Amino acid sequence: xxxxxxxxxxxxxxxxxxxxxxxxxxxxxxxxxxxxxxxxxxxxxxxxxxxxxxxxxxxxxxxxxxxxxxxxxxxxxxxxxxxxxxxxxxxxxxxxxxxxxxxxxxxxxxxxxxxxxxxxxxxxxxxxxxxxxxxxxxxxxxxxxxxxxxxxxxxxxxxxxxxxxxxxxxxxxxxxxxxxxxxxxxxxxxxxxxxxxxxxxxxxxxxxxxxxxxxxxxxxxxxxxxxxxxxxxxxxxxxxxxxxxxxxxxxxxxxxxxxxxxxxxxxxxxxxxxxxxxxxxxxxxxxxxxxxxxxxxxxxxxxxxxxxxxxxxxxxxxxxxxxxxxxxxxxxxxxxxxxxxxxxxxxxxxxxxxxxxxxxxxxxxxxxxxxxxxxxxxxxxxxxxxxxxxxxxxxxxxxxxxxxxxxxxxxxxxxxxxxxxxxxxxxxxxxxxxxxxxxxxxxxxxxxxxxxxxxxxxxxxxxxxxxxxxxxxxxxxxxxxxxxxxxxxxxxxxxxxxxxxxxxxxxxxxxxxxxxxxxxxxxxxxxxxxxxxxxxxxxxx
Amino acid sequence: xxxxxxxxxxxxxxxxxxxxxxxxxxxxxxxxxxxxxxxxxxxxxxxxxxxxxxxxxxxxxxxxxxxxxxxxxxxxxxxxxxxxxxxxxxxxxxxxxxxxxxxxxxxxxxxxxxxxxxxxxxxxxxxxxxx
Numbered sequence: 001x002x003x004x005x006x007x008x009x010x011x012x013x014x015x016x017x018x019x020x021x022x023x024x025x026x027x028x029x030x031x032x033x034x035x036x037x038x039x040x041x042x043x044x045x046x047x048x049x050x051x052x053x054x055x056x057x058x059x060x061x062x063x064x065x066x067x068x069x070x071x072x073x074x075x076x077x078x079x080x081x082x083x084x085x086x087x088x089x090x091x092x093x094x095x096x097x098x099x100x101x102x103x104x105x106x107x108x109x110x111x112x113x114x115x116x117x118x119x120x121x122x123x124x125x126x127x128x129x130x131x132x133x134x135x136x137x138x139x140x141x142x143x144x145x146x147x148x149x150x151x152x153x154x155x156x157x158x159x160x161x162x163x164x165x166x167x168x169x170x171x172x173x174x175x176x177x178x179x180x181x182x183x184x185x186x187x188x189x190x191x192x193x194x195x196x197x198x199x200x201x202x203x204x205x206x207x208x209x210x211x212x213x214x215x216x217x218x219x220x221x222x223x224x225x226x227x228x229x230x231x232x233x234x235x236x237x238x239x240x241x242x243x244x245x246x247x248x249x250x251x252x253x254x255x256x257x258x259x260x261x262x263x264x265x266x267x268x269x270x271x272x273x274x275x276x277x278x279x280x281x282x283x284x285x286x287x288x289x290x291x292x293x294x295x296x297x298x299x300x301x302x303x304x305x306x307x308x309x310x311x312x313x314x315x316x317x318x319x320x321x322x323x324x325x326x327x328x329x330x331x332x333x334x335x336x337x338x339x340x341x342x343x344x345x346x347x348x349x350x351x352x353x354x355x356x357x358x359x360x361x362x363x364x365x366x367x368x369x370x371x372x373x374x375x376x377x378x379x380x381x382x383x384x385x386x387x388x389x390x391x392x393x394x395x396x397x398x399x400x401x402x403x404x405x406x407x408x409x410x411x412x413x414x415x416x417x418x419x420x421x422x423x424x425x426x427x428x429x430x431x432x433x434x435x436x437x438x439x440x441x442x443x444x445x446x447x448x449x450x451x452x453x454x455x456x457x458x459x460x461x462x463x464x465x466x467x468x469x470x471x472x473x474x475x476x477x478x479x480x481x482x483x484x485x486x487x488x489x490x491x492x493x494x495x496x497x498x499x500x501x502x503x504x505x506x507x508x509x510x511x512x513x514x515x516x517x518x519x520x521x522x523x524x525x526x527x528x529x530x531x532x533x534x535x536x537x538x539x540x541x
Numbered sequence: 542x543x544x545x546x547x548x549x550x551x552x553x554x555x556x557x558x559x560x561x562x563x564x565x566x567x568x569x570x571x572x573x574x575x576x577x578x579x580x581x582x583x584x585x586x587x588x589x590x591x592x593x594x595x596x597x598x599x600x601x602x603x604x605x606x607x608x609x610x611x612x613x614x615x616x617x618x619x620x621x622x623x624x625x626x627x628x629x630x631x632x633x634x635x636x637x638x639x640x641x642x643x644x645x646x647x648x649x650x651x652x653x654x655x656x657x658x659x660x661x662x663x664x665x666x667x668x669x670x671x672x
Contacts, residue, residue, distance in 0.1 A: 328653075328654065329555065329558070329653065330557075331654075332558075332653060332654030333555070333557045333558055333561060335654070336558075336561045336562075336565075336654065336657075337557075337561055339657065340561060340564055340565060340568075343568075343657075345564055345565065345568040346564070368654070403656075403658070403659060404656070404659075406658065407656060407658065433652075
């Protein structure tokens, strides 16, 4: 059942056939029913007329016996006629309502009552006022089963009757003949069966015809249309639907073909545009590729150049250190030799000789300072400072730096105070060499720029997580305009350069670098002519 | 006081340097013997039995100074002659120091150039601790 319903839903043909089938069944049923009704009416009219006719004949046949008042002869005639199988009962009533002859003997002598239907035919039904009088025929059923036709024929008073009856009386009696309708019923049944039989045959034939017609007129063109849409869906735009009919399907095909034509034109246009677009994209891609190749080439050159630069940078740093190192050994020999001379280890020298040796030594020391700066710049650039950080006691570094400059402080008669307030040990994580150089550099500067008899103070204070190291002097100080630039590479305070040719302009920038690599800060406060204070911080360990 | 003079052996391939420090140390009342190669240094060490050695780590090749130091340490045995390692700063100076300290513990490392005062102070401390 479900499959049938599905098919009904899925197929146009099935839907049409189903609808037409229903229409056919309804039409056939109405037609059959109408034919049955007509047949019934015709038959009943026919049987009525026949009944009336037969009743008159029966009356006529008994006419003579009545004129002679031969009741037994009438009875005999009644009995004879009643033998006919289509006649159920014959009853004769007198004008007084008494049954004087009947095909059923027990009725004879019975007085008619209100329930006798034969009387109702003329006198009406008193229990039902609307029933019409003077209806000579009636159809009724007994035992709710068989149907009968009752025909009432009045026996009128005629001149030939006047001999026995008063001529003022109109009706002398009544003949009631009841016919069995068994035969009629059978006939109707046969007719009904015939109608159903022919109805079914007609239904089947018409259905087949409708099916074939639908197949030819609807299914085929629809299928053709479906096929066409599929073909076009596959991209075959040259396909045409061949439905030539003048109906809606034909029109649908025509407009479909027109639509396909439009579609084909649009498609052609699009593909033309596509081709143009593709061509343009290809051109652009080609140009991109060329540009890309050029870029790659440039990039490769850049990389080579970069590698070269990096190698050059490395080489430069290395070269710097090697040169500085090779310069330092002979220079330290020179200074040491001059120290020996100055100390008089090799005998007394004149004052002029002493002055000359001091000049030579001062210049050699400047060169050593420069070389030490260069070495430390190289170390900073090559990441040696970070690599070599370890736990060191700050007070030892300060002591070493102070020792290093001790001979110079003595020469200039400077007093150098070291004031370390936090308790030992002052642990810091630093690169020993660069931090040592930093301290030597700052203290050395103080010594360098402080006139004879001046005071230099090295002070260490504890601040939260760091130590603050301060180196103060009572030297020449730094002009205010120079202060912001003092830590820049190759910058030298104007007065420092003019007063004294020592110094490279690298020392303070290197000091800043070293402090920053250690995560600290460096700064200076100064007043020209009064002195300077350099300070820097180092993280506590 | 000649028997009281301490004998110092300087091993360095820089003859000028050696001579400078020879004069300085002699002026400071030390007896100085010198050698400009490791082999010679070892030989003199055996012969002279110095009280202290100043050894250049960077002699010829960086390792050589250490090797000589190690040899001397072996030869010295329980004598425990103190050694001052001297070296010019190099790329691997810090590593060199570590290695030197590993091989020849309890000695003093001095970076060139150093001052007379610093050297004398170190010599004094080593010799006094030896006593």
